Amino acid sequence: MMITLAEYLGRRLTQAGVGHLFGVPGDFNLTLLDHLTTVPGLRWVGSPNELGAGYAADAYARARGLSVIVSTYGVGELSCINAIAGSAAEDVPVVHVVGAPATAAVVGRRKVHHTLADGVFDRFEMAYAQVTVHQESVIAERATEQVDAVLLAAMTHRKPAYLSIPQDLATLLVDPAPLDRPLTPAMPTFPVSLSDRFAAASRPVIVVGHLVARFGLGEAVLAAARQANIPFVTTLAAKGVIDESEPLFRGTYAGTMVDTGAFEQVAGADLVIELGVVHSDVLSGFFTHRQPDDQVIQVGAELLPAAVRALGELSARHRFASVAAAPAACVPAAVVDPHEPLTQDGLWATVQDWLPSGTAVLADTGTSFWGAASLRLPDDTVMVGQPIWNSIGYALPAVLGQGLADPGRRPILFIGDGAAQMTVQELSTIAAHGLTPIIVLLNNRGYTIERALQSPDAGYNDVASWDWSYLASALTGDKVEYRAARTAAELRHSLEVAASATDSLVLIEAELGRYDVPPLLRVLAERNEVLKG
Structure with a gap:
């Protein structure tokens, strides 16, 4: 039995744990929404504008692992591009689905509304190529393959992705057979051997970055740290990923800017394992963080799940001696007069x-x-x-x-x-x-x-x-x-x-x-x- 492309997309989204559709309706996406919003398990969440919808979708994806925003072509997608750029910078898997003009309008280079009236239809997709990890404009011959490619790219890289669906293809009848195989990101092997590094170290530390949260790996990282008795710090972007009452927690790390104890912990370590860390100006305390050297292992998005798995396996066989914690944060507690003007x-x-x-x-x-x-x-x-x-x-x-x-x-x-x-x-x-x-x-x-x-x-x-x-x-x-x-x-x-x-x-x-x-x-x-x- 064939199903519409809109239903295919909706069922793929629910398979990935998405239960809400954020966005704003517009004439080029109405047919898509008519069918997408009838998919069981999907609830429409309309916003006053696309920018707010994009911000909402960003936060949703941080908690759920994937989200979707639906906008119309041109005016809608450009209204949302700031939010999508933020998702790209912050490593958040938001799928932006755009309802586009019909295939015949594009082929005929018609001067339709929401364009610059010059017959050019790919300029907004090119803009999105700057802020998304993958882009697809659907054609009938590859429709389900393109849907899967976009969703899988967002899930794999924890970055936003872009999917443009022409008006006339929202109801394209497609084979649902691929839905029997849920989309699963590949798990590469971590290429760095940690065994020798563990054997040579006595004062290791784990730096937990925000990608640990994006991949839902907080509990796995904590379990590995506990098994091997490795203290950890979190970056400002990863604050709250692991409970701060944990005895192995050594503070918030942003170079020398936020927490002197966390800085000293990292500076004095003979093995630093950075998991999903981005050293931007603010997150690094304006580049006062420890610079990369032969005792620092940096793990990005592509290898993070494999690295955490390898860390867990090795931690089960190795335990480090306890090291006294460095002094606590540099910000003193304020003395407050409860009845004076609020500061x-x-x-x-x-x-x-x-x-x-x-x-x-x-x-x-x-x-x-x-x-x-x-x-x-x-x-x-x-x-x-x-x-x-x-x-x-x-x-x-x-x-x-x-x-x-x-x-x-x-x-x-x-x-x-x-x-x-x-x-x-x-x-x-x-x-x-x-x-x-x-x-x-x-x-x-x-x-x-x-x-x-x-x-x-x-x-x-x-x-x-x-x-x-x-x-x-x-x-x-x-x-x-x-x-x-x-x-x-x-x-x-x-x-x-x-x-x-x-x-x-x-x-x-x-x-x-x-x-x-x-x-x-x-x-x-x-x-x-x-x-x-």
């Missing part, structure tokens, strides 16, 4: 004291991320941020994706007012789908991270003042509870109320100084100034 130090100290376990902490670029980065996360807590791509506004739509992908965890979002103004319309989608996050809006009347980096009094760092209480009600109706916090005491009370209000979305507006920043952002600003000089 960044007071906000994060209050959050640290309150933060429950079993949640998903989402922190947007800026003061929110650099404040959350200093938190000691409770057990069973995941953290979602975007420290490589750093696109402000990402984290609010990410609440939608995270919440739908992992409904057992309540999302807790920290976001600045400038960032929230970018994507706040997604609050309506969050409420419409029954999610009840706690949102802490850091209102410092502008882009304070930019003020910290340069020209603090420049007018371009200011944003218009919004009434967040009325706005939240306008976007969600009666599904939101709004609270204001101007002191640490008010913030603590608001957080406690929010924790008990599990059946509603809670927005806490925290009023902060225009120039006040958390300690780690001060360090970041200082290093940025040195680099500019």
Whole structure:
């Protein structure tokens, strides 16, 4: 029995654990959506715009291992390309499915809408070739093969991929036989022998990068570390991948910038195993990390599953002697007057004291991320941020994706007012789908991270003042509870109320100084100034 190509795609997605379709409808994808949304197990999640849908799909894929966003040709895919570029930078397997003009229009070079009216139809796919690991524009003769190639590439490399389906081919009848063979990424053999390295080492350390989370290997890495008694550190991008209460945990590693103990652990090791680590400027503490040498093993995406498997096998046969932990993090605990005006130090100290376990902490670029980065996360807590791509506004739509992908965890979002103004319309989608996050809006009347980096009094760092209480009600109706916090005491009370209000979305507006920043952002600003000089 033949099935439509749309159904074939939908069944492939459900096989891979995808249960939601993010996106925005448009005339070129309507036939595709008519059939794709009838596939059992797939639920449509429409967003106000493609950028927010892309951010939501990114967070969903981080939790589920794969996601899909569906847009229309041209205007829709270009609206989403910033989100897809972020997924590429952060190693997130998002499949962007584009509903394209009909085959006859392309062959005839017709001047149709959503194009530049010049008969050229491949320029947007070429743009996506810069930010996706694989691209396919479907033709009838290879349709199912092309679908499989795109999905498998995203799953293998943990990068976004691009699939363009012409209007007329969405209902193409295809043979469903390949569906009997689920798509499974190949498992190569790890080419590096660890046995000799283990035998020569006495002070090893594992550096856990964000790709460990993307491949769902956190538990396997922890098991290997425990068996061989190897301490580990996590990068800023991998914060929360392994519980920070674990006795072998030695801190957050970003060169000399975040945690002196973690830096000394890596600097003094005679075997450094870097698993899925990216040393960008921010993640490396502006390149103060340990440089590669003959005692450093670096493992990227292609070999990560095989390397973790090899590490586990070797750890079962080898155990290292315990080494005393280096001193703890460099950021001291703040002394807070609960009744004085709220400061960044007071906000994060209050959050640290309150933060429950079993949640998903989402922190947007800026003061929110650099404040959350200093938190000691409770057990069973995941953290979602975007420290490589750093696109402000990402984290609010990410609440939608995270919440739908992992409904057992309540999302807790920290976001600045400038960032929230970018994507706040997604609050309506969050409420419409029954999610009840706690949102802490850091209102410092502008882009304070930019003020910290340069020209603090420049007018371009200011944003218009919004009434967040009325706005939240306008976007969600009666599904939101709004609270204001101007002191640490008010913030603590608001957080406690929010924790008990599990059946509603809670927005806490925290009023902060225009120039006040958390300690780690001060360090970041200082290093940025040195680099500019």
